[in-house]
Amino acid sequence: MSAPHTSQAVVLRTIEYSDTSLIVRLFTETYGKVTVMARGARRPKHALHGVLSVPHRLAVDYRHKDGRDIQTLVGVELADSYAALAGDLGRSAAAWLLVEMLDRAVQVADPLPLLFRLITSSLEQLNTTTGDFPTVVHFYQLQLARQLGYALQLEKCPRCGRQVQTAVLDPLGGDLLCVRCRPSGSLRLGRAALSYLRDLAATHISELDSLHPASGVRQEVDQFLLKYLFIHVDGMDKLRSLKFWRQVRK
Numbered sequence: 403m404s405a406p407h408t409s410q411a412v413v414l415r416t417i418e419y420s421d422t423s424l425i426v427r428l429f430t431e432t433y434g435k436v437t438v439m440a441r442g443a444r445r446p447k448h449a450l451h452g453v454l455s456v457p458h459r460l461a462v463d464y465r466h467k468d469g470r471d472i473q474t475l476v477g478v479e480l481a482d483s484y485a486a487l488a489g490d491l492g493r494s495a496a497a498w499l500l501v502e503m504l505d506r507a508v509q510v511a512d513p514l515p516l517l518f519r520l521i522t523s524s525l526e527q528l529n530t531t532t533g534d535f536p537t538v539v540h541f542y543q544l545q546l547a548r549q550l551g552y553a554l555q556l557e558k559c560p561r562c563g564r565q566v567q568t569a570v571l572d573p574l575g576g577d578l579l580c581v582r583c584r585p586s587g588s589l590r591l592g593r594a595a596l597s598y599l600r601d602l603a604a605t606h607i608s609e610l611d612s613l614h615p616a617s618g619v620r621q622e623v624d625q626f627l628l629k630y631l632f633i634h635v636d637g638m639d640k641l642r643s644l645k646f647w648r649q650v651r652k
């Protein structure tokens with residue numbers, strides 16, 4: 403038995419299949435990660451040509467069959483193409499990174515409406531921001547870690563309970579520790595970087611343009627958050643979009 407399913411969705415990845423069809427991985431609001439077959443979508447004059455692209459937001463209809471890895475796409479409406487990203491290398495690299503991180507972090511058919519809200523509001527903010535777009539990436543990474551159950555503790559050292567001034571990342575346990583509890587080989591995070599992370603955690607996504615971290619601080623936090631996610635989330639260290647991101651981030 404197959405059942406009609408309808409949901410909002412973000413395109414995570416597309417894979418060419420035959421000369422005319424496309425396999426599309428979606429993160430749907432209602433059903434989580436779903437893979438669908440879009441027959442004929444690669445034909446130049448097909449109505450879906452260019453619609454099924456990363457990181458577009460869509461309203462989708464598909465036929466769901468239990469036990470099947472790939473479902474059948476029936477209808478699509480484009481909800482948002484985030485058009486401003488297309489002409490901007492830095493912001494489009496950021497969007498690719500956000501989407502691929504989500505793809506690697508979540509499992510198939512696991513509805514996570516809060517994560518859907520996080521990815522769509524982050525893409526929207528990237529699309530409209532006039533500020534420092536890496537702050538959107540850092541905000542997203544902080545919230546992604548939190549929603550996956552690995553919230554960063556930014557105030558007190560979990561080993562000794564002291565207030566953290568300059569922090570280090572324990573490469574084994576993955577906790578943020580104070581310098582006194584520093585294990586060998588740990589990544590250091592300076593006061594300004596810690597302060598920027600606390601600001602990010604306390605700022606609503608729509609207010610991110612008010613944050614202007616110095617370029618050194620931004621790079622320190624960029625490296626730190628990636629390392630943090632690599633430690634906690636399996637497969638995150640294999641991000642294909644990371645090379646492009648590292649070339650264009652400011």
Ligand SMILES: [Zn+2]
Pocket residue numbers: 559560561562563564579580581582583
């Ligand atoms: Zn400590």
